[in-house]
Amino acid sequence: MRSELTKHIFTACMVVFLMSFGLILYVMNTYLAQRNLAELQDKALFFLAVTEKNGWESLSGAEIGNYNRITVIAPDGNVLYDSAFPAKQLPNHSDRLEFRDALRNGQGFSERYSESLLKKTLNYAVKSKDSNMILRVSAERDTVWMLLIRMLSPMLTIVFLMVILSVLLAFFSTKKIMKPINQLDPENPDDRNIYDEMKPFVRRLILQNQQIHRQMDQLQEEHKKQDTIRREFTANVSHELKTPLTSISGFAEIIRDGYVQEKDISHFADNIHKEAQRMIVLVNDILKLSRLESGSLEIGNEREKIDLFAVCRSIQERLALSAGKQGVMISCEGEEIMIMGIPNILDEIIYNICDNAIKYNQPGGFVKILVRKQDAEAMVAITDNGIGIPEQDQERIFERFYRVNKSHSKEVGGTGLGLSIVKHGMALHHARITLESKECEGTCVRLYFPG
Ligand code: ADP
Numbered sequence: 001m002r003s004e005l006t007k008h009i010f011t012a013c014m015v016v017f018l019m020s021f022g023l024i025l026y027v028m029n030t031y032l033a034q035r036n037l038a039e040l041q042d043k044a045l046f047f048l049a050v051t052e053k054n055g056w057e058s059l060s061g062a063e064i065g066n067y068n069r070i071t072v073i074a075p076d077g078n079v080l081y082d083s084a085f086p087a088k089q090l091p092n093h094s095d096r097l098e099f100r101d102a103l104r105n106g107q108g109f110s111e112r113y114s115e116s117l118l119k120k121t122l123n124y125a126v127k128s129k130d131s132n133m134i135l136r137v138s139a140e141r142d143t144v145w146m147l148l149i150r151m152l153s154p155m156l157t158i159v160f161l162m163v164i165l166s167v168l169l170a171f172f173s174t175k176k177i178m179k180p181i182n183q184l185d186p187e188n189p190d191d192r193n194i195y196d197e198m199k200p201f202v203r204r205l206i207l208q209n210q211q212i213h214r215q216m217d218q219l220q221e222e223h224k225k226q227d228t229i230r231r232e233f234t235a236n237v238s239h240e241l242k243t244p245l246t247s248i249s250g251f252a253e254i255i256r257d258g259y260v261q262e263k264d265i266s267h268f269a270d271n272i273h274k275e276a277q278r279m280i281v282l283v284n285d286i287l288k289l290s291r292l293e294s295g296s297l298e299i300g301n302e303r304e305k306i307d308l309f310a311v312c313r314s315i316q317e318r319l320a321l322s323a324g325k326q327g328v329m330i331s332c333e334g335e336e337i338m339i340m341g342i343p344n345i346l347d348e349i350i351y352n353i354c355d356n357a358i359k360y361n362q363p364g365g366f367v368k369i370l371v372r373k374q375d376a377e378a379m380v381a382i383t384d385n386g387i388g389i390p391e392q393d394q395e396r397i398f399e400r401f402y403r404v405n406k407s408h409s410k411e412v413g414g415t416g417l418g419l420s421i422v423k424h425g426m427a428l429h430h431a432r433i434t435l436e437s438k439e440c441e442g443t444c445v446r447l448y449f450p451g
Helices: 004-054 056-061 097-105 144-150 152-183 196-256 262-294 308-325 343-359 406-411 418-428
Strands: 068-073 079-082 107-113 119-127 134-142 304-307 329-334 338-341 366-374 377-384 432-438 442-450
Touching: 004 056, 004 068, 004 119, 004 134, 004 144, 004 152, 056 068, 056 079, 097 107, 097 119, 097 134, 134 144, 144 152, 196 262, 262 418, 304 308, 304 343, 308 329, 308 338, 308 343, 308 366, 308 377, 329 343, 338 343, 338 442, 343 366, 343 377, 343 418, 343 442, 418 432
Parallel strands: 329 366
Antiparallel strands: 068 079, 068 134, 107 119, 119 134, 304 338, 366 377, 377 442, 432 442
């Protein structure tokens, strides 16, 4: 019986069968006991009538039947007559329960186990009308235990039949209960041909199916979206690479065809070099982005404890020269704050934002880096008073290759990928970013890292 359900049904059947069996035995035994007593009473009354009419001496020859013993006792407890033993040998009976009750109430009953628990003696005593004697009839009866032993083999047969019947019942009930469940089509559950207890389960199944379908639709949608993004990205990358390559090809062609004078060759070579450099920067940015997106960190890029302020200081120092060339002042203020981060990526994030703040600035402008604790977070704020970002572009500048002013970005060496790298790097740090900007006034980017 491997099935749990079959086991339960079998147990239930057995419990019901055995309890019914036990109850029936109990009722039968009670009934038999009452019958025994009634029989004993009848006999006692019969022999009392005989004794009252003919005297107890007449009992000697009477047919009293098996297992029955008759005793005639005087009101003082002395035995006058006993059918089983000579009366003189018997002790005074005044302490016997049935005798005392009969003396007091006219009749008395008692039962005593004799020798073992398997047999017991029933005693019934009645008082004669003239109260001169008590007549007692005793009978030996089997106890329930004896009955059980006697009926062992039929009872074992009954229990055996019960077991067989329970097994069959359990087996067929399980089959009947399981049939609609097994016939249920999980793809297309139908709650019409099913019994009431199963309906909540089937309804849940239906709901779950709907949910799965919805999620599958969403996944498909997501898949399509990602596919479009990937295709757009490939197109963008090709386009971005094509422009410098076309220039390089063009310059090389006119040099090859001898259209360039000797003195101008270095100028053209410089252009070729610049375009090639732009391509290197672009390819590097694409590689960085794809590594960040796939979430695979290079060896040596593990998280460690880093001081945010030291990172910002180092960036300020590295950018000070190029900022100075554009007439922009870059400063860094704050305190030491330790966070868990990936040093290379953290550097890349803050560097890109500071670089933008310089690139999209004006001579005489400033870039201020501020590092400080804010509640449970560590905050880095990069503020500039540069050209600012128009409101409608603010959401989109984190997209790949999105630039507010493409030619300006190219002029200052931008690839349009810097903020995409920032966005992915921040996600890796479970950090958030906010941006406030006003055209012609400046921009403030805030980075919040979990402390
Ligand atoms: P790019 O390589 O072009 O700088 P980014 O992804 O770093 O690409 O930035 C996207 C665009 O957001 C830039 O082209 C620029 O138009 C705008 N931008 C970013 N930072 C600033 C800033 N501090 N001030 C004004 N414009 C900004």
